[in-house]
Structure formats: C-alpha cells, structure tokens
Amino acid sequence: MNFNKVYDVIIVGGGSSGLYAASLLARQAKAFFPSVLILEKSRHCGTKLLMSGGGQCNLTHSGSIKEFLTHYGCAGNSLRSILYTHNNLAVRSHFETLGVKTTQREDGKVFPLSMSAKEVRSALLSSIKKAGFEIKTESAAVRILNVSSARLLDSFSKIQSKSITDHALSKNSGSEDTVYEILTESSATYHCRNLIIACGGCSYPQTGSDGSIFSVLKQLNLEITELSPALVPIHVQDYPYSTLSGISFQKAELRILSKYSPENWSIQNKKKVPEKRFYGPLLFTHNSLSGPLILDVSRYLHAGDRIALSYLPGVENAALSKELRRAAQGSTKNIETLLCDISKELGASFPKRFAELLTASFPKLSGRKASSLSGTALSMLAKRITDDEFCISSLSSYQTAMCTSGGVSLSEIDLKTMEAKKYPRLFIIGECLDVDGDTGGYNLQFAFSSAAAAVKTLIQKSFYCPVP
Ligand SMILES: Cc1cc2nc3c(=O)[nH]c(=O)nc-3n(C[C@H](O)[C@H](O)[C@H](O)COP(=O)(O)OP(=O)(O)OC[C@H]3O[C@@H](n4cnc5c(N)ncnc54)[C@H](O)[C@@H]3O)c2cc1C
Numbered sequence: 001m002n003f004n005k006v007y008d009v010i011i012v013g014g015g016s017s018g019l020y021a022a023s024l025l026a027r028q029a030k031a032f033f034p035s036v037l038i039l040e041k042s043r044h045c046g047t048k049l050l051m052s053g054g055g056q057c058n059l060t061h062s063g064s065i066k067e068f069l070t071h072y073g074c075a076g077n078s079l080r081s082i083l084y085t086h087n088n089l090a091v092r093s094h095f096e097t098l099g100v101k102t103t104q105r106e107d108g109k110v111f112p113l114s115m116s117a118k119e120v121r122s123a124l125l126s127s128i129k130k131a132g133f134e135i136k137t138e139s140a141a142v143r144i145l146n147v148s149s150a151r152l153l154d155s156f157s158k159i160q161s162k163s164i165t166d167h168a169l170s171k172n173s174g175s176e177d178t179v180y181e182i183l184t185e186s187s188a189t190y191h192c193r194n195l196i197i198a199c200g201g202c203s204y205p206q207t208g209s210d211g212s213i214f215s216v217l218k219q220l221n222l223e224i225t226e227l228s229p230a231l232v233p234i235h236v237q238d239y240p241y242s243t244l245s246g247i248s249f250q251k252a253e254l255r256i257l258s259k260y261s262p263e264n265w266s267i268q269n270k271k272k273v274p275e276k277r278f279y280g281p282l283l284f285t286h287n288s289l290s291g292p293l294i295l296d297v298s299r300y301l302h303a304g305d306r307i308a309l310s311y312l313p314g315v316e317n318a319a320l321s322k323e324l325r326r327a328a329q330g331s332t333k334n335i336e337t338l339l340c341d342i343s344k345e346l347g348a349s350f351p352k353r354f355a356e357l358l359t360a361s362f363p364k365l366s367g368r369k370a371s372s373l374s375g376t377a378l379s380m381l382a383k384r385i386t387d388d389e390f391c392i393s394s395l396s397s398y399q400t401a402m403c404t405s406g407g408v409s410l411s412e413i414d415l416k417t418m419e420a421k422k423y424p425r426l427f428i429i430g431e432c433l434d435v436d437g438d439t440g441g442y443n444l445q446f447a448f449s450s451a452a453a454a455v456k457t458l459i460q461k462s463f464y465c466p467v468p
Contacts, residue, residue: 258306
C-alpha cells in the first residue's frame with residue numbers, strides 16, 4: 001500500500017451524488033485535482049441510480065426552479081442557493097455534455113431520452129474513468145479522522161507500527177492544513193486533502209446505502225437528526241381496497257385529520273406539517289395506500305395518525321350529496337353506473353370496480369336503482385367518496401422507502417458550499433443530509449445540485465489556496 005499518497009479528493013460513496021461530483025470534477029477541474037478516488041461500499045457503483053424511476057431514471061423536473069423549493073418539505077427555503085446555482089437546466093446540460101440526451105414528459109418529469117438509467121450510469125462512469133480517476137469498490141469507510149499534514153508526514157514513517165487509534169480525532173478543530181484519513185472495512189487507509197461524503201441514506205439497504213455512515217459521522221461530532229423511511233406506502237387499519245390492487249386516481253386529496261401524539265411527534269421528528277391538504281395521484285395496492293400523493297405526504301405521517309381521502313378533490317361533501325340526490329331523481333341507472341357517470345362529469349372517472357366496492361360496503365345498496373335510494377344512503381356514499389377516513393397502522397420500511405427522512409443536520413453544513421462548518425474541505429452531499437424531496441425527480445436534483453456546490457467550492461478554494 002502507498003502510505004505516501006495523499007489524494008486531491010476522495011469521494012466516499014459511488015452513488016448518484018458521488019458519481020455526479022466526480023464527473024463534474026473530471027469535466028471542470030481535472031487540472032486542479034488530478035488524483036481523485038471514489039470509495040464505494042458495494043460491489044458496483046450507482047446501484048440505486050440504476051433502479052431510479054423504475055429503471056428509467058427520472059433525473060429532475062422541468063418546473064420553474066422557484067417552484068422546486070416547495071418539494072422539500074420544511075427544508076425547501078434553505079436549499080434555495082444550492083438549487084438555483086446548479087438548477088434543472090444545468091443538470092440536463094451536464095448530461096448532454098456526457099452524451100445523454102434528455103426528454104421531458106407531459107407531467108414535467110425529465111428522463112434520459114433512451115429512458116434508460118443504465119445509460120445515465122454508464123455515461124457518468126465513463127467520464128470518470130476517462131479522467132483517470134480511481135474507483136475502489138467493496139471499500140466501505142468505517143472511520144474518518146482529520147490529521148494535520150505535518151503529523152501525517154511524521155506518521156508515514158511510523159504508521160506501520162502504530163495503531164490507527166493513536167491518531168487523535170480532533171473535534172471541531174479542522175484547519176486548512178487538515179488531511180483526512182479514511183479507514184475502510186478491509187483495514188485499508190487512504191488520505192486526502194478534500195473529502196466528499198456521498199453515502200446516501202438508509203432506504204433500499206441492499207443497494208449499499210444502509211445508513212452505516214451515520215455512526216462514522218457521529219464520531220466526527222456531527223449531529224444526525226432522527227432517521228425514518230420517507231416516500232413510503234402507508235398501511236391503514238381495516239384496509240378495504242385489497243381487491244382493487246392496481247386501481248389509481250389521477251388526482252385525489254389527502255387531509256391530515258389528527259396527529260396521534262402531537263407532542264411526541266415534534267420531539268421525534270421535528271418536521272412540521274406545512275399544510276393540511278395535499279393533492280396528487282393515488283394508487284391502491286394489495287395491502288397499502290400508495291402513489292405519489294401518499295409517498296410525498298408520508299414524511300409527515302406516523303402510526304396512529306388519522307387521515308381522510310377524497311376521490312373527488314375540490315368537491316365538498318354537501319355539494320356531492322346534493323348532486324347525487326339531483327341525479328338519482330327519476331334516473332333509470334343503477335347506483336354504480338350513476339356514480340361512474342357523475343365522477344366522469346366531475347373529471348375523475350371512477351373505475352366500475354371501485355363504484356361496486358363502495359356500494360357493497362353498505363347494506364342493501366349493491367346494484368340498486370339510483371332512484372330507489374334514500375337521501376341518507378346517498379349522503380353516506382357522498383361521505384365515503386369525499387371523506388374516506390383511515391387510521392394509519394404503520395408506514396412501510398426502508399426496504400421499500402424511496403428516500404430517507406433525516407440525516408446530517410443542515411445546521412452542520414454551509415448550505416452555499418456544502419462544506420461542514422466544523423471541518424474545512426469536508427463536504428457532505430446528497431441523501432445523507434437531512435433533505436428528502438417529493439417524487440418527480442426532486443431527490444436526484446438535490447443529489448446533483450449539492451454535488452455541484454461542493455465541486456464549485458473545491459475549485460474556488462484551489463484558486464485561493466493551491467494544493468502544494
Ligand atoms: C427504487 C427507487 C427509485 C427512485 N427513483 C428516483 C427517481 O426516479 N428520481 C429521483 O429524483 N429520485 C429517485 N429515487 C431517490 C434517489 O435515487 C436518491 O435520493 C439518490 O440516489 C440519492 O443519491 P446519493 O448519492 O445521496 O445516495 P445513493 O445513490 O444511495 O448512493 C450512496 C452510495 O454510497 C455507498 N455507501 C454507503 N455507505 C458507504 C460507506 N460507509 N462507504 C463507502 N460507500 C458507502 C452506497 O453503497 C451507495 O452506492 C429513487 C430511490 C429508490 C430507492
């Protein structure tokens with residue numbers, strides 16, 4: 001092993017943000033940083049990137065960047081600088097320079113034109129390899145130390161006889177001559193002047209992002225906020241729609257009726273609910289509520305919370321009840337057909353099976369002529385459609401979560417540069433920060449924007465403080 005080598009940059013984590021940072025370094029700053037090393041825990045880089053967007057990779061969203069800020073819960077405003085500086089156009093432009101043409105769907109989601117996450121990963125990897133940067137897989141970082149350059153030079157001559165624990169971990173004491181030392185699971189040690197931590201969160205742990213980095217970062221005295229699965233389907237008590245698995249609604253409404261324990265909530269998970277009504281596509285699965293509406297709101301929900309769904313958003317209960325009575329009067333249709341027709345008029349188009357399940361859940365309503373139903377029965381149906389109440393029994397686990405809520409506290413980071421306040425030239429980017437975006441390309445955009453901010457800072461610093 002080469003104990004004398006001090007890399008210009010080490011990137012810990014070869015996922016979406018780490019590969020993007022390396023590809024930017026390759027394109028913009030190879031002259032300043034010729035020796036770059038990626039340490040990746042798993043056997044392959046970018047495994048989660050490959051899975052993203054169902055293998056199609058929803059790179060970003062085409063909406064105005066101003067509107068982006070609303071897609072990161074309470075963190076949104078603090079991300080303004082990062083997202084504005086390297087925005088969705090910059091991401092598309094960088095991929096175009098790597099040879100990946102992008103396309104925008106009607107719903108605003110941006111994908112590679114090939115609709116292939118594989119192409120995205122290959123383009124990033126080939127730019128990195130072309131620059132001569134090194135990648136070491138199966139190299140999980142298990143310890144990070146900051147040592148002064150002088151001390152490092154001294155220790156190079158003695159290190160083989162010294163235990164790693166002899167290096168003091170200096171808390172809050174980083175200085176510009178700091179060299180970072182990374183110890184991997186296989187007991188290899190690497191040194192660098194600039195360190196980028198890009199290890200992701202805890203979701204889909206089989207991809208390598210298993211949250212193990214957080215204990216390493218805690219040793220650096222960095223605050224980690226409470227971690228929980230985000231962008232997850234939710235399980236509710238007495239779930240009635242298992243036979244409707246696969247049925248979706250283009251636009252539904254979710255209201256949070258009550259939190260199980262507001263006090264506990266605020267301690268456990270400091271995220272405040274920014275609004276009470278949420279809108280978006282809804283999906284019934286065989287055992288849970290899912291779809292972008294549910295996934296995006298899941299960051300605010302806990303077991304015990306009560307929610308209500310409306311399958312006709314914008315239509316109030318009383319108005320629907322009145323409309324049902326009017327339409328039922330003298331109608332020759334059965335109630336299911338009437339429900340489907342009215343929902344179509346109101347822009348929702350209920351599938352027949354959904355209407356059938358609704359009526360079957362009340363005694364003696366199935367298949368009845370609409371005109372024969374009482375006003376009370378029609379009101380009950382209206383309530384079920386606009387106010388379908390549920391008590392949450394649990395949220396899905398990290399195994400199915402698309403993102404992690406919580407991570408390195410944003411208070412630890414300069415949010416213009418992504419540099420840790422306590423450690424100069426140590427950058428933290430991507431999902432291992434306490435940032436979780438909505439579905440629709442917002443998480444990859446944050447991974448890329450934060451990577452770009454770190455690289456920009458590195459380049460600026462290299463002008464003012466050239467690497468010897
Ligand atoms: C199924 C699925 C689909 C998704 N689809 C989309 C989508 O279409 N659009 C979108 O915007 N977002 C999507 N996301 C979210 C998005 O993929 C992530 O937010 C994004 O990949 C985070 O990038 P990252 O670099 O921070 O972490 P990751 O991409 O998870 O990369 C982290 C890397 O660090 C490595 N690592 C972890 N610990 C260590 C360690 N100690 N030492 C060394 N290496 C380590 C991991 O092995 C991993 O390779 C999806 C997520 C999932 C799970």
